[in-house]
Amino acid sequence: MAETHLLPRDPQAVLIGILRPALAATWPAVKVGATLPDPIPTRCATVRSDGGPMVDQVQTVARIGVNLWAPSEADAFDMAAVTEKALLGSVDGLVVLGMTSVSGPVPIGEAIQPAKHIYMTFEAVLAGSTG
Numbered sequence: 001m002a003e004t005h006l007l008p009r010d011p012q013a014v015l016i017g018i019l020r021p022a023l024a025a026t027w028p029a030v031k032v033g034a035t036l037p038d039p040i041p042t043r044c045a046t047v048r049s050d051g052g053p054m055v056d057q058v059q060t061v062a063r064i065g066v067n068l069w070a071p072s073e074a075d076a077f078d079m080a081a082v083t084e085k086a087l088l089g090s091v092d093g094l095v096v097l098g099m100t101s102v103s104g105p106v107p108i109g110e111a112i113q114p115a116k117h118i119y120m121t122f123e124a125v126l127a128g129s130t131g
Contacts, residue, residue, distance in 0.1 A: 009060065009095065009127070010049075011049040011060070011062030011064060011126060012034045012047050012049045012064075014124070015066075015087065015122075015124065016032055016047050018096075019032050019045060019047060019086055022085075022086030023045060023079060023083070026078075027079070029041070030043045030044060030045065031045070032045045032046075033045075033047075034046065034048070036067075043070050043071065043075070043079070044068075044069050045066060045069070045079065046066070046067045047064060048064065048067070049062055049063070050063040050064065050065055051063060052123070055125070058127055058128040059097060059125055059128070061123055061124070061125050063102075063121065063122075063123055064123070065119065065120070066083055066104075066119070066120045066121070066122065067108075067117065067118070067119055068080055068083065068105070068119075068120070069115040069117050069118075070118075071114075072116055073107060073116040076116040076117065076118040077105060077118065079118065080104065080120060083105075083120060087101075094127065095127055096127075097125040097127055098124070099122060099123070099125070100122060100124075101120070102121040102123055103120065103121040104120030104121055105118045106118065106119050
């Protein structure tokens with residue numbers, strides 16, 4: 001009989017998979033990924049995993065940073081509201097076991113383009129996957 005091991009999930013991939021369709025439902029041209037695209041589009045989001053502990057053999061707590069860029073500060077805050085709703089509503093008891101908003105949305109002053117930048121952080125409790 002083969003042994004089954006539970007592997008930690010890729011937190012970035014899980015959250016990008018949740019966030020991309022949520023943002024695209026309102027802004028179809030939005031780019032969502034782990035890195036900032038080049039050239040930078042008018043509206044985009046990046047999801048970064050900042051690590052986090054394994055709770056036990058089947059659960060990981062992922063610390064997540066989400067960056068949002070939009071044409072105006074109001075647009076960026078709209079994206080932040082959709083982001084928060086999508087991530088906090090993603091708890092399904094199978095993959096996402098818990099989700100907490102830790103900080104944000106916080107406007108970031110430095111501009112890499114004319115777009116406005118918002119930063120948010122979350123903690124996600126993710127179940128392991130079989131592999």
